[in-house]
Amino acid sequence: DTEVTQTPKHLVMGMTNKKSLKCEQHMGHRAMYWYKQKAKKPPELMFVYSYEKLSINESVPSRFSPECPNSSLLNLHLHALQPEDSALYLCASSPFPKTYEQYFGPGTRLTVT
Amino acid sequence: KNQVEQSPQSLIILEGKNCTLQCNYTVSPFSNLRWYKQDTGRGPVSLTIMTFSENTKSNGRYTATLDADTKQSSLHITASQLSDSASYICVVSAGAGGTSYGKLTFGQGTILTVHP
Numbered sequence: 001d002t003e004v005t006q007t008p009k010h011l012v013m014g015m016t017n018k019k020s021l022k023c024e025q026h027m028g029h030r031a032m033y034w035y036k037q038k039a040k041k042p043p044e045l046m047f048v049y050s051y052e053k054l055s056i057n058e059s060v061p062s063r064f065s066p067e068c069p070n071s072s073l074l075n076l077h078l079h080a081l082q083p084e085d086s087a088l089y090l091c092a093s094s095p096f097p098k099t100y101e102q103y104f105g106p107g108t109r110l111t112v113t
Numbered sequence: 114k115n116q117v118e119q120s121p122q123s124l125i126i127l128e129g130k131n132c133t134l135q136c137n138y139t140v141s142p143f144s145n146l147r148w149y150k151q152d153t154g155r156g157p158v159s160l161t162i163m164t165f166s167e168n169t170k171s172n173g174r175y176t177a178t179l180d181a182d183t184k185q186s187s188l189h190i191t192a193s194q195l196s197d198s199a200s201y202i203c204v205v206s207a208g209a210g211g212t213s214y215g216k217l218t219f220g221q222g223t224i225l226t227v228h229p
Contacts, residue, residue, distance in 0.1 A: 004156070042202060042219035043157070090156050100145050100206035100217065104156035 004105035006091050012111045015081060021108045023074040023091030031099055032074040034066060035090040037107070043090055049074060050096050081112045115140040117205050117220035125226045130193055134223045136186040136203035144208040148177050148188045151200045151222070160188070160201075193227045200224050 004025045013019050023032065031050045035043035048056035049068040063085075065077040074091055088109055092102040117138045126132050138146070145164045149157035161170040161177040163186070170177050174191045190197055203220040 006156075040200075040222075040224070042221055045216070088154065092156075100147065100162075102217070104149075104158070106156045107154065109154060 004091055004093055004103050006089075006105040006108050008108060009106070010109045010111075012113060013078065013081065014113055015083070017081075018077070018079045020078065021076040021089055021091075021110075023076075023093075023105055024072055025093040025103070025105075026072055027093060027103065028071075028095075029093035029103075030071060030096040031094045032068060033092040033094075033102065034064075034074070034076050035092065035104075037088040037090055047076075048099075078110075081110075083112050086110055086112045115205070115207060115216075115218045117203055117218050119201075119203050119220035119223050121223060122221070123224040123226070125228060126193055128193055128195055128227050128229050131189065131191050132193060132225065134188045134190075134201050134203075134225070136188070136220055138184050138186070138203070138205045138218070138220075140184075140205040140207050140218050142208040143181065143184075144206040146177075146179055146186050147204045147206070148175070148186075149202045149204060151202055153199070157202055190225075193225075195227050195229060198225060198227045 007022045034046040037043040045058050046060045047066045052068045063080050067075040088107045090107045091105040094102045120135045147162040148160045151157040160175050161172050163170050163179045176189045179186045200222040202222045205218050
């Protein structure tokens with residue numbers, strides 16, 4: 001199984017809502033990532049987890065809160081987002097330390113109204 | 114600063130034709146280079162990956178080349194199909210050892226449109 005799954009596929013939320021994005025992989029990868037991608041732009045790294053511990057936070061605003069409850073799951077909790085946070089949110093996983101072998105999920109299309 | 118530049122930004126070709134996409138990088142220390150295909154609204158899918166010592170890698174109708182001396186890579190698509198319409202992203206990994214994270218540097222992508 002070389003698949004990374006993400007739910008939901010689409011999410012529309014208001015600026016006062018609290019929602020969560022979920023990501024799952026069963027490849028035994030011990031590194032997991034969150035990226036944000038705006039239209040016609042490359043993905044931008046947000047967070048990196050290695051062995052379920054947050055190892056990189058690319059100065060992401062606190063309204064985005066990641067969580068890695070176990071080695072297969074990665075969540076991104078959203079609260080008080082802004083319209084400019086609307087984007088495609090991609091999850092990826094990789095073996096560690098082969099962090100270049102990243103497998104991407106299909107993404108969650110987030111719209112903040 | 115590590116950078117990856119791709120050209121052209123966009124390309125339109127007719128079905129059945131060949132095309133070549135370019136990638137220039139300044140990433141140090143270089144670890145490997147990967148080409149991804151990304152359909153609109155979907156996650157990137159890896160096409161090829163090459164290390165410093167490899168200069169050609171094929172995956173079906175996709176052939177990637179790497180010149181580590183000039184820091185250039187190309188992706189050649191043969192006998193294009195309508196389903197090849199997508200964004201093609203060149204991604205270069207900086208070398209890292211031990212428990213360090215080798216950060217990926219993404220190019221801006223080339224948007225390929227294949228017309229019937």
